[in-house]
Amino acid sequence: MWLYLRTAPALRRVWLRPTVFQATRGRGVKVYFSMAEARPSYEDIQKISDFLLSKTKHRPKIAVICGSGLGGLADVVEDQNAIDYTEIPNFPRSTVPGHKGRMVFGLLAGKTVVCMQGRFHPYEGYPLWKVALPVRVFKLMGIETLFVTNAAGALNSSFNVGDIMLMKDHISMPGLAGDNPLKGHNEDRFGPRFPAVSDAYNSELRQLARDIGKELGFESFMQEGVYVQVGGPSYETIAECKLLRMLGGDCVGMSTVPEVIAARHCGIRVFGMSLVTNMVVMDYDAKVTVNHEEVLETGKRRAQDMQKLVSKMIGQL
Numbered sequence: 001m002w003l004y005l006r007t008a009p010a011l012r013r014v015w016l017r018p019t020v021f022q023a024t025r026g027r028g029v030k031v032y033f034s035m036a037e038a039r040p041s042y043e044d045i046q047k048i049s050d051f052l053l054s055k056t057k058h059r060p061k062i063a064v065i066c067g068s069g070l071g072g073l074a075d076v077v078e079d080q081n082a083i084d085y086t087e088i089p090n091f092p093r094s095t096v097p098g099h100k101g102r103m104v105f106g107l108l109a110g111k112t113v114v115c116m117q118g119r120f121h122p123y124e125g126y127p128l129w130k131v132a133l134p135v136r137v138f139k140l141m142g143i144e145t146l147f148v149t150n151a152a153g154a155l156n157s158s159f160n161v162g163d164i165m166l167m168k169d170h171i172s173m174p175g176l177a178g179d180n181p182l183k184g185h186n187e188d189r190f191g192p193r194f195p196a197v198s199d200a201y202n203s204e205l206r207q208l209a210r211d212i213g214k215e216l217g218f219e220s221f222m223q224e225g226v227y228v229q230v231g232g233p234s235y236e237t238i239a240e241c242k243l244l245r246m247l248g249g250d251c252v253g254m255s256t257v258p259e260v261i262a263a264r265h266c267g268i269r270v271f272g273m274s275l276v277t278n279m280v281v282m283d284y285d286a287k288v289t290v291n292h293e294e295v296l297e298t299g300k301r302r303a304q305d306m307q308k309l310v311s312k313m314i315g316q317l
């Protein structure tokens, strides 16, 4: 059963699920309803894609999702058309400092791109399908390659603040606990019910990053490793950090994996990169704690190098 609610700024369609049936003596059956926001259909996502393409002459095949404090890349896009998320119908809003909340179309290193200057996170209250929604919009726009960046804490003690880690794999804590952006009805027009993600991070793009990193003299601060996605927004306890390191994680953050899973599901190839903005706290005697200001500050310091690496890679695609 559908219920239509008028909420700012739009009319929202809410699916009412009958959840509890309770027999009442002599009075038939009582039905209780719980509310869940309806997922957009393929056609709804097509409308978002058409809306965006109607606002720009650019027709990108490459998309970039910028992490916390790493949106500067979108500012150097040339001949740009920027669309605020608040203008896009049925699109989430950015609520986190360091995420401007704009979709920027234009040219980077001579290639047509679209950059998301700000991503969505589960801790903002968004379900995983909504966090990954922009990737499906990208698919219907014609995107073939996705670059994802994020700010992350290093679990690997041989890493340093300011290192760039090429993502070779991930561990999704929400995924292992049963939450996944693909949970629920599978839309076959995007991809199969059971997609493989053992090859999620494209090895040729990783090799290109290594080669370009070498050319740029970045070898001393380039790493490769496994990103662990946690729910946040609280940072990890010391015991959690020790556990995640034992599981094989090199960096930890609160994002990226939902977008990567949705991208691989619909056949978009992915390159992922983490900027180490802090070392996680592993010592009970430590006097330091992690904070978002430090995360954004490190982002600023290393942003230029990350931008150089990403634009050179895009230039060579």
Ligand SMILES: O=P(O)(O)O[C@H]1O[C@H](CO)[C@@H](O)[C@H]1O
Binding pocket: 066, 067, 068, 069, 096, 119, 121, 149, 150, 151, 152, 232, 253, 254, 255, 256, 291, 292, 295
């Ligand atoms: O992953 P991005 O969006 O780069 O941001 C990272 O930094 C924030 C915490 O400081 C969290 O949102 C974490 O996921």
Ligand SMILES: Nc1nc2[nH]cnc2c(=O)[nH]1
Binding pocket: 151, 152, 153, 154, 230, 232, 234, 235, 236, 252, 253, 254, 277, 278, 279, 280, 290, 295
């Ligand atoms: N979960 C998590 N996310 C981060 N983003 C940047 N640093 C961190 C961190 O230490 N932990």
